[in-house]
Amino acid sequence: MKARIRKILTAVDEVHIEMGKTVSPPTRRAVAAAVIENPFAGKFEEDLSDLMTIGEELGDLLTRKCVEALGIEGGRAESFGKAAIVGENGELEHAAAILHPKLGTPVRKVLTKGPALIPSAKKMGGPGTAIDVPLGHKDAAFVRSHFDAIEIRVADAPRANEIVVAIAVTDSGRPLARIGGLQKHEIKGEDGLR
Amino acid sequence: MSLIEIRRLRTEVEEIRHEYGPQPAEPLLRGSICVVMRNPYAGRYEPDIMPMMDALKPVGLEMAQRLVKALGDDPRKIESYGKGAIVGSKGELEHGALWHAPGGYAMREVLGGAKAIVPSAKKLGGPGTRLDVPITHINASYVRSHFDAMEVGIPGAPKADEILFALVMTTGGRIHARLGGLKAAEIRGEDGLR
16 A cells, blocks of 8 residues: 555534434435555645545545445445645645546445546645635536535644545435425436435 | 534544554554534533433443444454543533543443553643643553554634544554553452552
8 A cells, every 4th residue: 555544533413413404314424534654744746646546545444434434335425525724734635646547446445436526625734724615516516415524633633744634425415405496306417416 | 402413423433554564463553532512511611510420421321332343343352441531622621521420330340351441641622732641551551562643633623612532442452562661461450459
């Protein structure tokens, strides 16, 4: 593996009651984050292909961690998202190299499908920085009930020469979604949008 | 109305491979489970809060079981533990203290009779408050390699009339512990201290 991983944090968040109303079944969102060494910390590197390969590896590993933590088959996942926090000796473009060129294909493979764009966020930060990983339906980006975000932070990362890379997977939308728009049973699933 | 009304749970597992030192064969696992529930005593002074202590026993047991499962489903692998509470702003610190008996009881029950006192922390806080839960060895509080702490919390919780309870367990001491003192291999295991 090209990625040099220091630690992996996996979290599952379940909502059973919202505003006094029982949520049945409970909504469940998983997020997994890897803390890796930034191979290009402290210098300008024109060719970021190593980070793209790392993105490909983590796309597979972190999506499997999420699905495993939820205890579901990949095909039962409903929404997804991705994010990265770059330590202070790196640059924002390092996050882009991990997240955008190659990470998505293995994510979709683990989830069996997922033609929608994977929503993303990125930032620079120090240890304990929190990031809100945006969430969208994996088959149709316009499904309104599944627009959401999940917060993740690793208390001791990223150090200056590290990057935190996170992937989120859910088996549900928001707890009491009721603002209309495209519903999940109306998904055509052809263009990733509707 | 039941005293126990759980709104949300968050389970987190950290898989620590190294901290820039020699990498052990098995990664260290540290896990936490937080539940946030309605505080039945929020907004008033209630002289007798003991009924809640009993009501929390099965909650603690389920949390401890879930946490052991998330850490590999083998209670014999758990080496250290801790517990904590965050009370929403309409409660009082004493409500957090309700966790002392049921939280400790639950982990001892699930781990098959751990001897050491369970270290704890509590505070009052608003939504998103984080708590550093202290951690020590399950059979001998003085084991130096296992003095540690883990940050826990649930984004968006606790609300003013809620209370959050946490349990923490690990499969080992600090990843590169090398400060001498009492070692896990030297535990006499009589008094819970050494």
